[in-house]
Amino acid sequence: MAVEKNYGNPELESRLKDTNYYTSDSNKDFSDRVRELSGTISHMCFQCGTCTGSCPSAPRSSYRIRKFMRRAVLGLEDEALTDPDLWLCTTCYSCSDRCPRDILPTDVIMAMRNLAFERDIVPRNFLKTVQLIYNTGHGVPNNDVNRAAREKLGLPRDPPTTHSYPEYIEGIQKIIDHYHLKENADRILAEGE
Numbered sequence: 001m002a003v004e005k006n007y008g009n010p011e012l013e014s015r016l017k018d019t020n021y022y023t024s025d026s027n028k029d030f031s032d033r034v035r036e037l038s039g040t041i042s043h044m045c046f047q048c049g050t051c052t053g054s055c056p057s058a059p060r061s062s063y064r065i066r067k068f069m070r071r072a073v074l075g076l077e078d079e080a081l082t083d084p085d086l087w088l089c090t091t092c093y094s095c096s097d098r099c100p101r102d103i104l105p106t107d108v109i110m111a112m113r114n115l116a117f118e119r120d121i122v123p124r125n126f127l128k129t130v131q132l133i134y135n136t137g138h139g140v141p142n143n144d145v146n147r148a149a150r151e152k153l154g155l156p157r158d159p160p161t162t163h164s165y166p167e168y169i170e171g172i173q174k175i176i177d178h179y180h181l182k183e184n185a186d187r188i189l190a191e192g193e
């Protein structure tokens, strides 16, 4: 059974219970919110780099998940949320499968994206995808080239999704409206015109 260490020094004990590191740029609230939203233990990251080594985006771009883990631990909010690389994660979960400390780096990235959205920092292509899902039920809607290819393969021209059952689009819109996602996407895109 684990026994709690007792150093007999209240100040040291309270410092040991604080899982954050601090630099002059640290925002402790950012670290806490990332931990809360991601539901994972980012402060346990020991920077081994297994996540970056597993990441399919890393060899093709400047994106390094390990760097974002460090920013989560150090509370480097602006550095994390204004870095365009934040949006290069494909959410494939390879890093989460392999992290030796059982951290979920993917969920850390998703938490950071949510926090970026609160500050209207979202790439335009993501906002346009929101609009497409809202209007068609698809991030990448079917098109005539695909329809012809499907026909050639003996498939129906449209898949059995909202393309074949548009009556379900209304349900998708209700969910998106609940989070004001489309409304915010429209607003941010319009402001950038």
Ligand code: SF4
Pocket: 044, 045, 046, 047, 048, 049, 050, 051, 052, 066, 069, 098, 099, 100, 101, 102, 103, 105
């Ligand atoms: S694999 Fe886990 S412990 Fe290693 S750097 Fe990535 S998040 Fe940190």
Ligand code: SF4
Pocket: 051, 054, 055, 056, 057, 058, 065, 088, 089, 090, 091, 092, 093, 094, 095, 096, 105, 106, 109
């Ligand atoms: S989930 Fe994201 S960060 Fe993790 S390995 Fe996949 S692309 Fe890389």
